[in-house]
Amino acid sequence: MILFAACSSIDVALTKGSLPEFDRIAVLPFTVKNASWGDEFTDSVQAQLMKQTGTTVVERAQLKKILKEQQMSQSGLVDDSSAVNIGRLLNVKYIIVGTGTALKGRSDQNLIDTFSLKILDVETGAVVMNIRKEPGTEWTPWLRTKYTMGFFYFWTRKEIFLESSTYDHIAKQMVLRIAENLKK
Secondary structure, three states: OHHHOOOOOEEEEEOOOOOOOOOEEEEOOOEEEOOOOHHHHHHHHHHHHHHHHOOEEOOHHHHHHHHHHOOOOOOOOOOHHHHHHHHHHHOOOEEEEEEEEEOOOOHHHOEEEEEEEEEEEOOOOOEEEEEEEOOOOOOOHHHHHHHHHOOOOOOOHHHHHHHHOEHHHHHHHHHHHHHHHHHO
């Protein structure tokens, strides 16, 4: 267990102080290279935000309307400054943007290799939090226990790696990092 105590493939960078609570946020559609399931990953993050933080997430139809009105594509062409403008139009304090890459050769399994999620302050345009999932296994306490209690026989490192790379798992872990910083 001690071997995995500090092993994490998800890092958080937070600007000075903690992230103030938010009650309404917008999540722009994520771009995931080598995959066609970026929208599903976006939905997973939205669901986890609502579940873990109790925040209101701007409805996708509203977001699509604003993107269309601003003649912006959902195909990843929205940069940070455009996202801030969209946030102002949606009357939110923070907006979430994200880009990443699917695990090569496994796009049908919804596996994420790398991903960067940013929370932008709409008033200042500053990145207040950046969460990055690096390549590798995200050793949560449950996965550590599952692996070690199975005596490395029932669940291989590869199986644990695949389980920890699903977009639902990554969405939950990223939103848990956001929730941790909201409480500070």
